[in-house]
Amino acid sequence: MLRRKRFGKGKSGGTPAWGFDLDLMGELGYQPCSDEEWNAFLLSPDQGDPRKGPFYIIIDGIEEQEREKQRAMR
DSSP states (O other), rough: OOOEESSHHHHHHOOEEEEEEESGGGGGSSSOOHHHHHHHHHGGGGOTTTTTTTTTHHHHHHHHHHHHHHHHHH
């Protein structure tokens, strides 16, 4: 499901932004996993989170950029 929001002032001004509900992205978003898969991940987290579909690569990249910005501001 696509969500939209406009940031800025005025009806026509501002910057449009899009949001995605990863729970509804099918194979690209959240992936349900069994207890066995989850426990295996907890023992070896370097194997990758079995709940994260390919779209999470974008999310992880954005979150890393935000962490770098926060570190630079300190």
